[in-house]
Amino acid sequence: MGLKEELSKCVHCGFCLEACPTYVITRSETHSPRGRITAVKLGIDSVGLNTCMFCRRCELACPSGVKYSDIITSVRKPNAIEKVLVRMLERPETLTPFIKPVLRLNGSTPLSHEEEDYDLVLFPGCIMSVIFRSTVENALRFLKSRGYRVKILNGCCGLAHTHVGETRRAEELISKLKEIKKPIVSLSSNCSAHMKEKGLNVYDFSEFLVKFIKELPKKDMEVTLHQPCHAHLLGIDKYDRQVLEMMGIRIREAEEPSFECGAGGDYFIFNKDMASQVMQIKKEKTLKSGANIVVSTNPSCSIAFIKMGLNPTHIADLIFK
Ligand code: SF4
Numbered sequence: 001m002g003l004k005e006e007l008s009k010c011v012h013c014g015f016c017l018e019a020c021p022t023y024v025i026t027r028s029e030t031h032s033p034r035g036r037i038t039a040v041k042l043g044i045d046s047v048g049l050n051t052c053m054f055c056r057r058c059e060l061a062c063p064s065g066v067k068y069s070d071i072i073t074s075v076r077k078p079n080a081i082e083k084v085l086v087r088m089l090e091r092p093e094t095l096t097p098f099i100k101p102v103l104r105l106n107g108s109t110p111l112s113h114e115e116e117d118y119d120l121v122l123f124p125g126c127i128m129s130v131i132f133r134s135t136v137e138n139a140l141r142f143l144k145s146r147g148y149r150v151k152i153l154n155g156c157c158g159l160a161h162t163h164v165g166e167t168r169r170a171e172e173l174i175s176k177l178k179e180i181k182k183p184i185v186s187l188s189s190n191c192s193a194h195m196k197e198k199g200l201n202v203y204d205f206s207e208f209l210v211k212f213i214k215e216l217p218k219k220d221m222e223v224t225l226h227q228p229c230h231a232h233l234l235g236i237d238k239y240d241r242q243v244l245e246m247m248g249i250r251i252r253e254a255e256e257p258s259f260e261c262g263a264g265g266d267y268f269i270f271n272k273d274m275a276s277q278v279m280q281i282k283k284e285k286t287l288k289s290g291a292n293i294v295v296s297t298n299p300s301c302s303i304a305f306i307k308m309g310l311n312p313t314h315i316a317d318l319i320f321k
């Protein structure tokens with residue numbers, strides 16, 4: 001469907017407004033999905049086009065099936081730093097020296113591993129491989145303990161490129177991933193959703209556990225579960241819940257667990273004020289669960305939880321807790 005047809009599907013009903021984190025904060029039409037769609041329709045260079053977090057929560061709420069992501073990515077342009085940043089994400093090892101000064105988190109070099117005649121490709125995702133290397137190590141350790149021969153592929157799926165409007169490069173990255181003939185197991189659930197949407201043979205890590213492992217160690221613990229936005233849009237966050245049930249872990253529900261975390265890819269770097277307001281709301285909603293551990297299967301969400309002073313843990317880490 002072309003952009004004109006997509007734009008014409010919006011009937012301005014406003015059902016998407018309350019789903020949109022930037023509208024919830026500002027109560028401004030400019031920073032709402034409907035306002036952004038109107039700006040694109042009229043060809044206005046609205047400030048609201050840059051404040052969109054690309055969480056796509058509006059798409060789930062829209063009764064007319066407007067594919068908002070196609071509309072916003074048609075007008076988004078990366079700034080000079082984003083242009084460089086998304087290229088660096090393709091080679092995560094180039095990010096390592098910048099993690100500490102930019103994010104005030106400890107950065108690592110990505111884990112390398114390749115076995116002969118490997119059965120599957122473990123795809124950590126760009127940010128996961130340099131900020132949450134221990135999660136990658138745990139996932140590898142677990143897969144190997146169940147007899148899988150693994151190759152780790154450190155790189156980027158192109159979700160970040162799509163987010164900033166570099167759609168052509170995003171398609172190139174997907175085409176390269178499509179050349180892989182083995183199943184891909186992805187550790188970053190929003191990346192898993194993106195790759196699935198683009199037709200890749202990919203399993204989110206939790207999905208892989210549910211479909212192929214079936215039996216997991218039991219744990220006597222309580223957690224709350226965050227549902228990352230793109231994973232939620234595609235419905236694959238249900239596997240996180242199923243894995244926790246398989247492990248006997250009790251889930252204490254947060255308020256609106258799929259509410260945006262505030263990270264929005266690199267959004268929190270360039271839109272600090274809006275991002276920190278979203279993080280504050282998310283923190284309040286999460287704390288209502290009363291749980292000390294937040295299960296987060298997407299790295300930028302995990303960064304947001306660390307910034308909130310909370311304790312994010314990936315499913316791969318829970319296995320060894
Ligand atoms: S995007 Fe969908 S929900 Fe939002 S105003 Fe348009 S038709 Fe309504």
Ligand code: SF4
Nearest residue numbers: 020052053055056058
């Ligand atoms: S993608 Fe998210 S931030 Fe952007 S308009 Fe939709 S709901 Fe709002």
